[in-house]
Amino acid sequence: MRGLLTLKDLSTEKIMELLRYAMKLKRGFRIQYPDKKIATLFFENSTRTQYSFQCALMNLGIKVVDFDTQLSSIAKGESLYDTVRTFEALGVDGVVIRHSKDEYFKELETIKIPIFNGGDGKSNHPTQSLLDLMTIYEEFGKFDGLKCCIIGDISHSRVAHTNIEVMKRLGMDVYISGPEEYNDHCAKWIPIDEAVETMDVVMLLRVQFERHQEKMKISVEEYHEKYGMTVDRMNKMKENAIIMHPAPINRGVEIADEVAECPKSRIYKQMTNGVYVRMAVISDALDGNL
Numbered sequence: 533m534r535g536l537l538t539l540k541d542l543s544t545e546k547i548m549e550l551l552r553y554a555m556k557l558k559r560g561f562r563i564q565y566p567d568k569k570i571a572t573l574f575f576e577n578s579t580r581t582q583y584s585f586q587c588a589l590m591n592l593g594i595k596v597v598d599f600d601t602q603l604s605s606i607a608k609g610e611s612l613y614d615t616v617r618t619f620e621a622l623g624v625d626g627v628v629i630r631h632s633k634d635e636y637f638k639e640l641e642t643i644k645i646p647i648f649n650g651g652d653g654k655s656n657h658p659t660q661s662l663l664d665l666m667t668i669y670e671e672f673g674k675f676d677g678l679k680c681c682i683i684g685d686i687s688h689s690r691v692a693h694t695n696i697e698v699m700k701r702l703g704m705d706v707y708i709s710g711p712e713e714y715n716d717h718c719a720k721w722i723p724i725d726e727a728v729e730t731m732d733v734v735m736l737l738r739v740q741f742e743r744h745q746e747k748m749k750i751s752v753e754e755y756h757e758k759y760g761m762t763v764d765r766m767n768k769m770k771e772n773a774i775i776m777h778p779a780p781i782n783r784g785v786e787i788a789d790e791v792a793e794c795p796k797s798r799i800y801k802q803m804t805n806g807v808y809v810r811m812a813v814i815s816d817a818l819d820g821n822l
């Protein structure tokens with residue numbers, strides 16, 4: 533299949549090549565694809581991924597075909613495969629898809645146009661991980677030996693699962709923390725107060741209530757006190773350590789209002805980098821390299 537479905541498909545050399553290309557685009561390198569059109573199909577809510585893909589497409593001179601699930605024939609029972617096959621038949625040059633089903637792309641194996649995964653269930657969010665990696669690389673100029681702890685609702689997070697796999701491959705020491713009920717043991721668990729004092733990167737996650745089968749065992753106030761990035765915890769971080777979050781953020785739950793935009797926070801830089809990473813991925817695919 534063409535495009536970008538999971539980072540597991542990419543070597544670390546290819547990941548570094550994409551990051552370097554994204555940084556070159558950020559420095560002002562210009563490339564245009566005026567004859568191309570790409571459809572964005574979001575079957576789950578999204579602000580950052582959906583609109584940063586659209587900004588990336590516009591920056592590349594590509595026409596955006598904005599698919600509205602509510603007004604589409606999905607409501608008449610059309611399958612994901614038939615929807616994507618239709619866009620292929622209409623002549624679009626690629627599709628961006630976010631879907632709640634893990635590895636939805638397995639049913640699209642015969643589609644020939646590039647597919648860009650904007651997130652599948654709890655499994656993969658490849659462009660989010662690339663923008664996280666770009667932000668870390670811009671900060672530290674390396675990955676090898678850096679310590680990162682991802683804190684929060686790990687078990688429901690495609691961001692955590694994608695990042696842990698790729699960060700380990702790039703030589704980072706990756707840990708997890710947060711409530712035991714969301715610990716799926718995908719990395720070594722450490723207490724949050726140890727994490728904030730020892731990590732180079734502290735990555736917070738939103739509690740993903742929409743994916744929960746059962747009510748969270750504690751209140752959001754208790755969550756903030758036990759597992760949130762409070763001002764007190766921020767003050768205990770190493771001098772050059774940074775705070776990241778894929779967003780959307782819930783101020784007062786996993787992150788204090790004052791911390792969200794503090795000097796250590798790279799949250800809005802992550803969003804900016806998302807546009808360049810998505811430009812790099814789309815451009816590389818349209819050039820036949822992905």
Ligand code: CP
Nearest residue numbers: 578579580581778779
């Ligand atoms: N980080 C992220 O995927 O945000 P959205 O859900 O708003 O796209």
